[in-house]
Amino acid sequence: MSERRYDPTHDEWVTFATHRQDRTYKPATADCPLCPTHPGGPETEIPREHFEIAVFDNRFPSLSTTPPAPDVAGTDLVPVEPAYGHCEVVVFTDDHEATLASVGERRIRLLVDAWAHRFRALAADPRIGYVLPFENKGEAVGVTLHHPHGQIYAYPDVPPRPAREQRAARHHRDRTGRCVFCDVVAQERGGPRVVVEGRHFLAAVPPWARFPYEVDVWAHDHVGTLPELDAAARDDLARVLARVLAGYDEYFGFRTSYLLGVHSAPVNVPDDERGLGHLHLEICPPHRGGGKLKYLAGSETFGGAFLTDVAPEVAGPRLRDAAERATVPA
DSSP states (O other), X not given: OEEEEEETTTTEEEEEEGGGGGSOOSOOGGGOTTSBOOTTSOOOSBOOSSOSOEEEEOSSOSSBSSOOOOSSOOOSSSOEEEOBOEEEEEEOOSOTTOOTXXXXXXXXXXXXXXXXXXXXXXXXXXXXXXXXXXXXXXGGGTOSOOSOOEEEEEESSOOHHHHHHHHHHHHHHHHHSSOHHHHHHHHHTTSTTEEEEOSSEEEEOOTTOSSTTOEEEEESSOOOSGGGOOHHHHHHHHXXXXXXXXXXXXXXXXXXXXXXXXXXXXXXXXHHHHTTOOOEEEEEOOEEETTEEOOOOHHHHHHOOOOOSSOHHHHHHHHHHHHHHSOOOO
């Protein structure tokens, strides 16, 4: 089964991809499908002995450009449709033991270019409404392949959370005439919650942080998507991101698990709707210190109301000091 079903009680779509139950699950290092293919060794997903970044279609996709017909018939109340879209895997190092925090600023800069390149290519599909690059890192967030990698999903519509951001941005613009994210950057710049401040990007623990050590990375200028960034802005994004990630490991004292997502403007929409988007990244570690994890419990899951244990005004200086102490590979 691979299909999307509409939830009329929440005005959103849910994807079912039952074949993913059979996807590769925590293989031994010798059997890693994301490692390079070495001479005389087993063939992996990447037929090269060495590489910097590899991008390819997910073998177990949630969305597909050739989805099967739905298993069940939809109704007027609950429509059902094929799960159209794109799911790509982005492997950003051939070193099985590396992390995005350890690969170095130059490699992260190359990853930014790869994200931008794939964003432009996927957005060219007129059936796509939103492109989301992301990385799930570490067992604490449920990762099943340990080789460092991320993914890119291209959805046929704007998913619920980005859609909420769009609505909030429209409300703010209608009320003030300004971009809400531009106003956030102006407020947070130089403040107590800042973690890393670059020339083009600002990383800070947001005042509304949903996770104790969440860091958001906002573009200073009102830019909607990665392909719109010039070389200097891409350099700065790589520097800021490298220092934030190194700071996490420095602060917690271990390889930090996290969820990282790149939020952009929707694609294939009218210019007015697209203009509401403001490029930013969200990094959400589940750690809250002392070996404890932040779990999504009843209030978060059923109420959508997040409860956090560390004030952003405390988390910001802690992560800023750690980021300044951390060694960031070139």
